[in-house]
Amino acid sequence: MRPSQRRPDELRPLRFTRGFTRHAEGSVLVECGDTRVLCTASVEARVPPFLKGQGKGWITAEYGMLPRATDQRTQREATKGKQGGRTLEIQRLIGRSLRAAVDLRALGERSITLDCDVLQADGGTRTASITGAWVALRDAVDGLLARGELASSPIHSQVAAVSVGIYNGVPVLDLDYAEDSAAETDMNLIMDGEGRFIEVQGTAEGAPFSREELDALLALGAAGIRQIQTAQRAALGQ
Amino acid sequence: MRPSQRRPDELRPLRFTRGFTRHAEGSVLVECGDTRVLCTASVEARVPPFLKGQGKGWITAEYGMLPRATDQRTQREATKGKQGGRTLEIQRLIGRSLRAAVDLRALGERSITLDCDVLQADGGTRTASITGAWVALRDAVDGLLARGELASSPIHSQVAAVSVGIYNGVPVLDLDYAEDSAAETDMNLIMDGEGRFIEVQGTAEGAPFSREELDALLALGAAGIRQIQTAQRAALGQ
Amino acid sequence: MRPSQRRPDELRPLRFTRGFTRHAEGSVLVECGDTRVLCTASVEARVPPFLKGQGKGWITAEYGMLPRATDQRTQREATKGKQGGRTLEIQRLIGRSLRAAVDLRALGERSITLDCDVLQADGGTRTASITGAWVALRDAVDGLLARGELASSPIHSQVAAVSVGIYNGVPVLDLDYAEDSAAETDMNLIMDGEGRFIEVQGTAEGAPFSREELDALLALGAAGIRQIQTAQRAALGQ
């Protein structure tokens, strides 16, 4: 039995609030149960030095957690003087996943920065960030299209993410914090709209996992991602 | 005429959402017009090294701004590797102002950290932070009282803050960003529930100001703070 | 009774030594009683990036304290790897106050950096820094005029600063360390040559202060600043 009483293959309630703040070109509050992440997309008419003059754009991401997004207050990374390894790992993952969905040449010499800031954490903040950031990215690009700054969309696929894991010996979908901290195995799946994998990251937190367990987790995650992608499209009014 | 069409002595709509997030002992979203700050109060059963063993508690504050809280994206302080001078100045001010309202000995060997994170900025983020943090502090202390961890409240006064300034030659209350960036003089007032000053910070951004202008600003601010304090009490159900 | 036996409205002996070091365009040792600050003005023929190509100059300040300027040795900020919040706050204040006295366009594309280094501290180092830095700035600008690099002075007003506070219930002028560390209220006033305010920063260290107390402090400070400005002009041989 899951702590949340959910069935093994049941997602948490998923909600997108577009336009959550007013300055960003895309601003989406994504809520997966009690996990709430504010994803903003900021468009800037310049690219990092390594891309200058190549006629290509760039998609990057930054991730942060408010100090009291968690049960125990965590130290603010700005006061520590650096981002931790976990933060860097997550923001590299978000950026990489969204770049997989965008034709950077079609974007032109522009950067879009996805800032994913966790207001409240209950497990799955990295997958929620990716899921929400894709919607914010869409809003930012739709704005560029609407203003005529782009003639066609450089986004060629849909991106969503979910976690799966083995909890009390049972493969379960979309782990919350109570499950995540006790899971034997934890896997994050990121997939495109055609059901192909953009990223697979499975970790044996406790005991190593067999090929059979891996297969069960992949199937569970793929089914969950299909539901999430339906919700993303609904949020965008499609 | 003010850009927002407000009268010179008119506050922006002020709203407090208590319990905005679930982990913190106090969690208040304060909105002053389009400025929105999440103020959380975190109680910890320890004090900084310089206070160890003195039977006293501590109140401190940290301030941050999400990168896209502003019209142009600002660099995340965690990636820069340090908090800027403005941030340090503001968080020192918030902490100092709230300590003025608390009997640290009556608090016992506890720390309460007020995290003020700006989700959306439109001028007056430091005064909104102080105003909201006081409500979050009350919620955290009320929790300690309710759980019997404290017998009586160590908070002996109410704290609220507002900005006043001279805009187009006219003293105005509660400046938004459009006014703030064009004001000749900018003043932040922090007052207690008895109408006394906790902090007065006036700066001639453009031209120096006369004693008469200072008097006008002080009067305008004191009237505004009385309204804000009424709203704080209403939010707390008093 | 003040620890120094001074009357409530009595300044400490104030002394300016111009040309204290030989390399800087302006170099003034200012002594307010036992507080001694070396203020140097350095002229450079370039401006910060954000001002490039605008035909305007820049005035900025840096503040430091020698490790043993104080009774207890303080850690050197260069070894800590960063300037503390207090340092940043003070140097921002010095720079802002002096910019209020200068027509940056008339200065041309030049920077003047005021370095205020405290050799010995006994309270009031930030106000002494401002008072001394203005004299150093004058010397640097007079040099530019003498060498024909500027046709007329971009300095349009005189700037001086003093602290006032409530000590043992009595408003007093120009607090030394013994008073400062015990004061209920501490206020720094920065005024121009016409008696107008450039900056007012009042803080309730202990108890909040009333409007009557504020008025008394403002009057005491204004009178003190008039004496300081007379001393500044005398030091410059006017």
Added chain:
Amino acid sequence: MRPSQRRPDELRPLRFTRGFTRHAEGSVLVECGDTRVLCTASVEARVPPFLKGQGKGWITAEYGMLPRATDQRTQREATKGKQGGRTLEIQRLIGRSLRAAVDLRALGERSITLDCDVLQADGGTRTASITGAWVALRDAVDGLLARGELASSPIHSQVAAVSVGIYNGVPVLDLDYAEDSAAETDMNLIMDGEGRFIEVQGTAEGAPFSREELDALLALGAAGIRQIQTAQRAALGQ
């Protein structure tokens, strides 16, 4: 055809030099083709603060690359003042993978740090690091057993890693730099001696990958890891 003329399922020559340096409790130079990593295991009789007094040990890892391990000189992280995101990600992965093989309670209150320093890079440095670090860890633990500091080995399984990827549309094993930088998909597999997964990390560098491709890569990697584990045991004289 692979640039190295290898068959798709062919590993690069793999060599372990134990006792490569003399100070460390375990010191192994691992060579996978032209990739050479020095893995040292350092035993210390203390644990990190978060484990103090729990009767458990700790395994951790650090990763570095000599500035000219690569074709173009990279900036030394010690002069940059911080480890980059890639470095942190890799060393977290190495530490996590080896902890999966060790009973930390049986290790007692000891730390073993695995330093993996790349002397020469030609792709696959993170998997070579894990493979080599496990051998160094064995040597360090065997020393503890030989000196009677441990009665039985806390290492309960064998750990090895390999990369697989899709290069020119073909799944290949153990990518070198030429393949790695051109691969569409890159996957790192870490497995135990029973053929179970400790970590699976697959990334679509170019195009997303299908379930069929994922299955092919998993099979290819599992076969490669069996060979690597045979070589590890041979190096240890088993």
Added chain:
Amino acid sequence: MRPSQRRPDELRPLRFTRGFTRHAEGSVLVECGDTRVLCTASVEARVPPFLKGQGKGWITAEYGMLPRATDQRTQREATKGKQGGRTLEIQRLIGRSLRAAVDLRALGERSITLDCDVLQADGGTRTASITGAWVALRDAVDGLLARGELASSPIHSQVAAVSVGIYNGVPVLDLDYAEDSAAETDMNLIMDGEGRFIEVQGTAEGAPFSREELDALLALGAAGIRQIQTAQRAALGQ
């Protein structure tokens, strides 16, 4: 001919002002021509962690230069966020040289920190720092003796330093900045009261130097140091 018209073996005027600032246990302004360094000695009743509980004391030094001690303003190390290589090298040299003169066991569990801050630079700041710091150290230790905190002096020898170099092909003593920046060879000598060497640091800035040149420099420096040591003793009233 030397720029300063001095004979090759002529020191610059040397002056010690003891008690230059009032807080430090030793405070000496040393002036070697236009080079002026404030050397303070701070006594603290604790030792660094690596010496705890060994019944020994510690002598250490820190070195700094005010930004405008030099002809061109240099960036403040506190704003750069770290001490440069030159600074670290000099402060390590000062500390090491003074430790050579002190019986650390006889000092007891105390630290004495020598802060050497250059107010004005004209070459030879590191040797002036050592020369002045020894006088400040004596004053600090004499205070400990006078207050009965030490029964006998732990200082067993006198320490002084001077620079010598080859300028325009001629060995010269006590180089000023004009000579230093043009010298082919630059050597710093640190000697004790018995004419023995504590440190010899010779560098070929331009052309390598022969054994004969080295001998000439050593003789010139030894003679200079005897004069400096006489001046040190005179300053201390001996």
Added chain:
Amino acid sequence: MRPSQRRPDELRPLRFTRGFTRHAEGSVLVECGDTRVLCTASVEARVPPFLKGQGKGWITAEYGMLPRATDQRTQREATKGKQGGRTLEIQRLIGRSLRAAVDLRALGERSITLDCDVLQADGGTRTASITGAWVALRDAVDGLLARGELASSPIHSQVAAVSVGIYNGVPVLDLDYAEDSAAETDMNLIMDGEGRFIEVQGTAEGAPFSREELDALLALGAAGIRQIQTAQRAALGQ
């Protein structure tokens, strides 16, 4: 008797392995007994900002130690976030010494960086680094000559270094760690091919040293350097 049974004037076995790694333009593993340093020379077609457009090149060095090069593991400087004073001092010395051997104008607008990374330490790492770096520099320059990028060699002299010291009252050559950590006096000599001094750095670790001792050390070191230079030339096939 020396711990290593060597005669006082006996060097440790010295070995150079050229082409130790394959990417760098020069790559030399130098072994002095148990001290092993990998010295790579990296040629880049650019110069630091302060040399831009002057038609001159630059030679610089960086030094590092692997964490377990030493008997006790030392903290990695990349994780500390800065290079220590000892590291900076050594790399400044290496760079300065090699620049003394090169006509920077004849090098053209190129930088050569010598990275000296200690794989195993047993005393004398800085002198071994200089000795090995000169061989690596030669290999890099020979490559430029061979590829026709330079018409004639900018290296005008040979550079080698050795340590000498007073151990148990006896002057000895080429100290290993056991001697170095117990020596009364420690001196590093760096000389050119004509037997002239590039750098002399002598430090009284324990007791100050006399002129006679200094002379003995200089003679011992000069004889050792002649042998080392013979070995350098042999390694280069001359």
